[in-house]
Structure formats: C-alpha cells, structure tokens
Amino acid sequence: MGKVATADALRFMTDCLKSVGAAAKAAQQQAELLIEADRVGHPSHGLNRLEFYVNDIISGACKPNNQPKILKESASTAWVDANNVLGATVSHFAMDIAINKAKQTGVGWVTVKGSNHNGMAGYWSKKAADQGLMGMAFTNTSPLLAPTRSKKSALGTNPLSVAAPGSDKETFYLDMATTAVAVGKIEMQMRKGETLPKGWAQDPDGKETQDAELAFKTGCLMPLGGGEDTSGYKGFGLAAMVELFCGISSGSNYGHKIRSWSHSGDGGPANLGHCFIAVDPENFAPGFGDRLTECMRHWRELEPADKSLPVLAPGDKEKKASQLTDSRGTVSYVKQQLDSSAALAKKLSVKPMEVVE
Amino acid sequence: MGKVATADALRFMTDCLKSVGAAAKAAQQQAELLIEADRVGHPSHGLNRLEFYVNDIISGACKPNNQPKILKESASTAWVDANNVLGATVSHFAMDIAINKAKQTGVGWVTVKGSNHNGMAGYWSKKAADQGLMGMAFTNTSPLLAPTRSKKSALGTNPLSVAAPGSDKETFYLDMATTAVAVGKIEMQMRKGETLPKGWAQDPDGKETQDAELAFKTGCLMPLGGGEDTSGYKGFGLAAMVELFCGISSGSNYGHKIRSWSHSGDGGPANLGHCFIAVDPENFAPGFGDRLTECMRHWRELEPADKSLPVLAPGDKEKKASQLTDSRGTVSYVKQQLDSSAALAKKLSVKPMEVVE
Structure with a gap:
C-alpha cells in the first residue's frame, strides 16, 4: 500500500482524461466521481477504473466532448x-433534470440511453439528497449475474442506490449491486488463498462453487440471496427490475445484449x-428528516449479537471511511494500482501521482 | 387438503367481512385481494389472513366504512x-391516484398513512401494469427482520413489488419480502420436521439458527442475503428503503414503532x-413492451444447470399457479385452514364454504 494526497490523485485522473482529449469540465467531473469512490472506501470504482475510461476514449468507443440531449420530455419525466x-x-445532466422536475411536480424520473459506465451509483443518489430530496440511481452493466437455475450470466451486477437527507446532518445512503458480491471480492479471496462463502459464485456447470480461483475464472456471479433455497431469485428479480428501469425503458443495450466487461477498450460503444x-x-x-434520523439512531443503538460488531445504519461504513480519508488528506492504493498508474502516466505523458508514504 | 370452488371462497370471505359491518364494496374488494393470493399460489396472504382482518374490525382497530382522503397533493404526488x-x-384509492397522475405527468407517487395490512404487494403493482404502466407498491409491516448484527428485529418483512406490461401478453411481476423468507416458510419446515437452510433466521442470542422450532418461536428473520458474509446488509438496506418510502415519508407508524404481529386483533390501530x-x-x-418480452423469453430459454429445473422469469410461478387454479375452478386449502374457516363461519353466522373434494 502507498498513500497519495487526495488532491493529487484527483489532479492525476483529471490530467489523464484531458490528455486523451476530454474537455476540462468533462475530465474534472469524471475524476471527481472516481476519487469519491476511493474516498468512501469503494476502491473498485475509483482510480482502479481510470484506465478503462481512458482506453474507451482512445479507441473512440466513448466520445467525451459530445453533448447529451433530451429526446422526449413530460412534466415529470425525460428521456435522454x-x-x-x-x-x-450525462449523469449530472440527467440527475439535474430529475431534481428540477421534483422541485416542480414532486417527482422527476429520467432514463438515459447511449451512455458509458457511470461509476458508483450512490454518487448520483446523493446528488439529489444534497438538495433535500430522496434520490435514486440505477444502471445496467455488462453480463455477470446468472439468473437462478441458469448456467450462464444474462444480467449485470445492476446496482441500485437510494439516498435521503435526515435532520442533524444524517444521510440515508444505500448503494448495492444486486449480485451477492462484486467480482472484486472474489478476487480478494483468491489473492488471500481463501475459499468463498456459499452463495457467491458459480462454476462453469452452473453449480455453486467455493473455489475462489475457479469462480474468478468463470465470472458468473450469483444474485443477492445466493441459491434458490435462500431466495436468490429475489436478487435476480431486483437485477431484472434495474434493467426494466434502465435498458428496457431507455432503449439502450440491455441484459444479454451488453458488451462483455474488459479494460482493453476494444468492445465498441457500450450504449449503457x-x-x-x-x-x-x-x-x-411534515417531519420526514426527523423520523429518518430517529430510525438511523435506533438501528445503531440496537444490541448487537457480538458486542465487538455494532449495528450499522445504511451509509455508516462510507461515512466513516470518508471521515478518515478527509482527516488524513490522503487515499491509499495497493502496490499494483500504484504501478499501473505510474505506467499510465508515462504512456500518456502526464505528471505521475506522488506517493507520499 | 380440501378443494373449494374459487367463487365460493370469494363469497365466503366477502360474507364474513360484511357480517362484522364492512359495507359491500369494501368487503368485496378486500375479499378479491385475498382470493387473488390463493389463486396465484401465495396462500399465506389469502384466506389465511381473513380472521386477522375480521378481528381488527370487531375490536374497532380497523374502521372499514371510513373514507380515505387526500391530505396534500402536487402534480405528481399525493399524501393520503x-x-x-x-x-x-385505500390501496385502490391511492393506486388510482398514482395511475391518473402517471397518465398526466408521466409519474404518480402516492404515500399513505393510517392504514391496515394491504395483502399481497404485487396485487397493487399489477393494477398499474394492467393499465399499460410500470407499477410499484411497498408497505411496512410489523417488526420481524433483524438488521445485520442486531440481536432483535427492528423492521418488517417490508415487501417491494414491481410489475410491467410486455407485448404479447407478457407481464413482468416481482413481489418479494426483503427478508430471506417469510415466517410461513419456517413454519412449514417445522411441520415437516426439517432443519432450515442457513441465512433464514436467528435464535434469541442473535445467532443464525437452523433449528426450525427455535426459529419459529424466536420470530426474528434474517434479511435477504442472510449473514454479513453473504451481504445480508443489502436486504436490511432494502427493508429500510421500503420504510423510507412508507412510514418515514407518510408519517404513519414505522419500523420499531409498529405493533407486533398477531391474529388476535387486540393491538389497537395498525397505522401502517x-x-x-x-x-x-x-x-x-418506443418499443418498451417488445424489449421486455424479448428479455423474459431470453431468460426462460437460458440453459439450466439442472435440466429438470427450467429458468423462470419474474412472475412465471404466479402465472402458472393462476392458470392451474382457473382451469380447475377451485382453490386448495390445508385441513387446519378449512377447520378454522368452518369455526369462523359458525362464529359469524355466515354460510360456510363448501368443500367439494
């Protein structure tokens, strides 16, 4: 592990995106999205993803300087x-529309087609919560989730997220893949040489496997809930619901029609x-914020089954991680990440990040 | 098991509710909601619940002949x-408002306070889908779900449901409790003398238990996802999201403030x-219905891991069960249910259901 000043990591990501042609504002907004993931403790969606975006710009699969546009609009909806x-x-563009409509009619519901990966879903829900609203964000992603009973994947990890403002600076924050876990967690078990808990992943025959290496190679995740006897079909249903709101509503690629996941950037436009x-x-x-805060506090004060593991309210993990990041002023990256970032800096002729300790 | 003509079961439930004072329309609508659950294969939410509603009317906890009213309204929202x-x-009243608003502004979002148990959540989503819309319905319920790490329950099984119309008469239908399973499933394992799968329920110390009898007695369900290592906190987060939309938004009772579950009807108004x-x-x-139907068919045609267990699209189980019910013209009930219904008929001086075979 090595530490980098948070501001320097943000600068580096912005520079990389600018170096391959993204205009300053687009580069800055994408970099802010990525650093937020590192800041709140979800490194899989932070600097780790930078090269993926860079490669998509280089290959022409992503066109950072185009303009998103509204195709259809009603009092409370927009199709973008x-x-x-x-x-x-596009996520700033679309969530701004949703926020404005919510302020006028009570609700804004915006679907987007023709997009690229938009980072941590919770970032977009929180944008609405910061304006005093309940916010929700959903995205489809490349196929990785095997529907219950299926040998093969047919949906993405399709995250859903919800954020809402309580009183006394509380924020309800839920950001979850609809698979049991993300691929990164399997990779981690593999590196540690440990087996997987049941209900995470399938082998090539569609059977549950606890072999981390085989699971990682197969790339076929089980839905939230795991197997059928533990209601995995509910997680499959949730992933399908996310697809209903995303690809099926917006007319983008959907489910099995989405390109497979790769960092190489040779898959053509994602059209997410x-x-x-x-x-x-x-x-x-009246009193929404007070009731929410009362609930969050009640949950935290519940007697835990194990005294060393206090009950957490949705978003507590991210809140704690971000407070720690901010107090240190640095983000930590694993050696592999630092090495590949240094190589990327060289390749793009961008000033590298400085590892401070 | 015994069979009863579907129409007779509907008649019986309507009569029972009328006999304790509900006006004809209110009794009819509640009975239609219950018979639909028996029809689609969710008997826990059908006739099984009748006595609960009847007792709440007798005790005065529920006032079937009041009128629901709109407290606040905007172009796309209503508070009822x-x-x-x-x-x-009230669910017909509120979903009708949501449907009308969706037709005018694109979206209708209605929250309700001061209510009673409203049956199968999917019934209300489907009401919107039958009008060509995406429908969603959520409700809070009496505490049964233990937040991850907590010894005690603090939220209900808080179901969420989504329905949407595809082309060629396909319907996407998801209706799920945010706990791993409902209490009824634990009861069934207990009756069969079988242990529970992991991730269903807790013992009085807050530890996962596979002892069906202990689990049933404790009444503390684990969230969808089970334990922390299989992401049970996501199911907790979903239950909390449902509460955000229901009690926290509407100002009804919420979470730990909801009366505990009982059939005896002595708990005062539910205020759900x-x-x-x-x-x-x-x-x-354009093409929403076609994309949805294409997806549903793709899922069904996925190669199953076990050839005898074909992959199901969300709602297939309910569709199959309702086709079977309709072809037979009868619903089946367990002996215990038939006995308690006969006793109820006697108690209320209502014509009993006729068991046809």
Whole structure:
C-alpha cells in the first residue's frame, strides 16, 4: 500500500482524461466521481477504473466532448440520449433534470440511453439528497449475474442506490449491486488463498462453487440471496427490475445484449442505460428528516449479537471511511494500482501521482 | 387438503367481512385481494389472513366504512390518510391516484398513512401494469427482520413489488419480502420436521439458527442475503428503503414503532404506511413492451444447470399457479385452514364454504 494526497490523485485522473482529449469540465467531473469512490472506501470504482475510461476514449468507443440531449420530455419525466459521453457528464445532466422536475411536480424520473459506465451509483443518489430530496440511481452493466437455475450470466451486477437527507446532518445512503458480491471480492479471496462463502459464485456447470480461483475464472456471479433455497431469485428479480428501469425503458443495450466487461477498450460503444429519480419529501408528511434520523439512531443503538460488531445504519461504513480519508488528506492504493498508474502516466505523458508514504 | 370452488371462497370471505359491518364494496374488494393470493399460489396472504382482518374490525382497530382522503397533493404526488379503512379500500384509492397522475405527468407517487395490512404487494403493482404502466407498491409491516448484527428485529418483512406490461401478453411481476423468507416458510419446515437452510433466521442470542422450532418461536428473520458474509446488509438496506418510502415519508407508524404481529386483533390501530408508484413507459423509448418480452423469453430459454429445473422469469410461478387454479375452478386449502374457516363461519353466522373434494 502507498498513500497519495487526495488532491493529487484527483489532479492525476483529471490530467489523464484531458490528455486523451476530454474537455476540462468533462475530465474534472469524471475524476471527481472516481476519487469519491476511493474516498468512501469503494476502491473498485475509483482510480482502479481510470484506465478503462481512458482506453474507451482512445479507441473512440466513448466520445467525451459530445453533448447529451433530451429526446422526449413530460412534466415529470425525460428521456435522454447520452450521445456516448463519459458517464459523469450525462449523469449530472440527467440527475439535474430529475431534481428540477421534483422541485416542480414532486417527482422527476429520467432514463438515459447511449451512455458509458457511470461509476458508483450512490454518487448520483446523493446528488439529489444534497438538495433535500430522496434520490435514486440505477444502471445496467455488462453480463455477470446468472439468473437462478441458469448456467450462464444474462444480467449485470445492476446496482441500485437510494439516498435521503435526515435532520442533524444524517444521510440515508444505500448503494448495492444486486449480485451477492462484486467480482472484486472474489478476487480478494483468491489473492488471500481463501475459499468463498456459499452463495457467491458459480462454476462453469452452473453449480455453486467455493473455489475462489475457479469462480474468478468463470465470472458468473450469483444474485443477492445466493441459491434458490435462500431466495436468490429475489436478487435476480431486483437485477431484472434495474434493467426494466434502465435498458428496457431507455432503449439502450440491455441484459444479454451488453458488451462483455474488459479494460482493453476494444468492445465498441457500450450504449449503457441509466435511470435517475428524485422525489421531494416535502410533498408528504411534515417531519420526514426527523423520523429518518430517529430510525438511523435506533438501528445503531440496537444490541448487537457480538458486542465487538455494532449495528450499522445504511451509509455508516462510507461515512466513516470518508471521515478518515478527509482527516488524513490522503487515499491509499495497493502496490499494483500504484504501478499501473505510474505506467499510465508515462504512456500518456502526464505528471505521475506522488506517493507520499 | 380440501378443494373449494374459487367463487365460493370469494363469497365466503366477502360474507364474513360484511357480517362484522364492512359495507359491500369494501368487503368485496378486500375479499378479491385475498382470493387473488390463493389463486396465484401465495396462500399465506389469502384466506389465511381473513380472521386477522375480521378481528381488527370487531375490536374497532380497523374502521372499514371510513373514507380515505387526500391530505396534500402536487402534480405528481399525493399524501393520503387511509383513515383506518381496510387495506384494499385505500390501496385502490391511492393506486388510482398514482395511475391518473402517471397518465398526466408521466409519474404518480402516492404515500399513505393510517392504514391496515394491504395483502399481497404485487396485487397493487399489477393494477398499474394492467393499465399499460410500470407499477410499484411497498408497505411496512410489523417488526420481524433483524438488521445485520442486531440481536432483535427492528423492521418488517417490508415487501417491494414491481410489475410491467410486455407485448404479447407478457407481464413482468416481482413481489418479494426483503427478508430471506417469510415466517410461513419456517413454519412449514417445522411441520415437516426439517432443519432450515442457513441465512433464514436467528435464535434469541442473535445467532443464525437452523433449528426450525427455535426459529419459529424466536420470530426474528434474517434479511435477504442472510449473514454479513453473504451481504445480508443489502436486504436490511432494502427493508429500510421500503420504510423510507412508507412510514418515514407518510408519517404513519414505522419500523420499531409498529405493533407486533398477531391474529388476535387486540393491538389497537395498525397505522401502517404504504407507497404506490406508477410510471408511463410511453414517455421513454418506443418499443418498451417488445424489449421486455424479448428479455423474459431470453431468460426462460437460458440453459439450466439442472435440466429438470427450467429458468423462470419474474412472475412465471404466479402465472402458472393462476392458470392451474382457473382451469380447475377451485382453490386448495390445508385441513387446519378449512377447520378454522368452518369455526369462523359458525362464529359469524355466515354460510360456510363448501368443500367439494
């Protein structure tokens, strides 16, 4: 592990994206999205993804300087063509529309086609929560989830996220893949030489496997809930619901029609679909924030089964991680990440990040 | 098991509710909601619940002849006071508002306070899907779900449901508790004398248990996903999200503040919260229904890991069960259910159901 000043990591990511042709604002917004993932403790969606975006720009699969546009609009909805820009560009565009509509009619519901990977889903929900609204964000992704009983994958990890503002600076924050776990967790078990818990992943025959290496090679994740006897079909249903709101609604690629996941950037335009929702709780019962905060505190104060493991409210993990990051002023990266970033700096002739300790 | 003509079971439930004072329409709508659960193969939410509603009317905890009313309204939202009517009465009232708003502005989002148990959540989503819309319905329920790491329950089984119309008469239908399983499944394992799969339920110390009898007695369910190592906190997060949309938004009772579950009807008004959403997919990309149907068919045609267990699309189980019910014209009930219904008929001086075979 090595530490890098948070501001320097942000600068580096912005520079890399600019060096391959992204305009300053697009590069900055995408870099802010990535550093936020590193800041709140989800490194899989941070600097780790940079090269993927860079390669998609180099290959022409992503066009960072296009403009997203509204194709259809009603009082509370909009249908947006991302026009193949970076995920952060169109997600700001679309969530801003949802927020404005929510302030006018109570709800804004925006679907997006023609997009690229848009990072941590929770980043977009939180954008609405920061404006006093309930926010939701969904995206489809490359196939990795095997529907219950299926040998093969047919849906992505299709995350859903929800954020809402409580009183006293509390924020409800839920950002979850609809698979049991992300691929990164399997990779981690493999590196540690440990087996997998049941319910994470399948082998090439479609059977549950606890062999981390085989699971990683197969790349076929089980839905949240695991096997059929533990209601894995609910996780499959949730992933399908996310696809309903994203690709099926927006007319982007969907499910089995999405290109497979790779960092090499040779797969052509992703044409992903997203969905952004904002709702103004002022339209319902007064005292929303107080009730939410009361709930969050009640959950934290529940007696834990194991005294050393206190109960966490949704978002507590991310809140704690971000406070730690901010107090240190640095983000930590594994050696492999630092090495590949140094190589990328060289390749793009960009000033490398400085490892401070 | 014994069979009863579907129409007779509907008649019986309507009569029982009328006999304790519910007006004809309210009784009819509640009975239709219950028979639908028996029809699609979810008997826990059918006739099985009748006595619970009847007792709540007798005790005065539920006031079936009140009128629900709109407390606040915007172009796309409404806040409704159920005024303690039966769940079916206010759910029709609220989902009709959501549907009308969706047809006008694209989205309708309605929250309800002061309500009673409103049956199978999917019934309300499907009401919107039958009108060509995406429908969603959520409700909070009495505490049964233990947040990850907690010894005790603090949320209900908080179901979420989504339905949407495909082309060629396909319907996407997802109706799921956010716990791994419902209490009824634990009861079934206990009756069969079998142990529980991991990840279903906790013992009084907050540890996972596979002892069906102990689990049933404890009444503390694990969230979808099971333990922490299989991402049970995601199921907890989903249950909390449902509460955000229901009790926290509507100002009804919520989470730990909801009365505990009992059939005896001595707990005072339930003051439950619901949320109903309708969205018109016509506001997004043309071809919504075709894409949805293509997806549903693709999932069904995926090669199964076990050839005897074909992959099911969301709603296939319910569709199959309802076709079977309709072809037979009868619903089947376990002996215990038939006995308690006969006793109820006697108690209320209502014509009993006729067991036809």
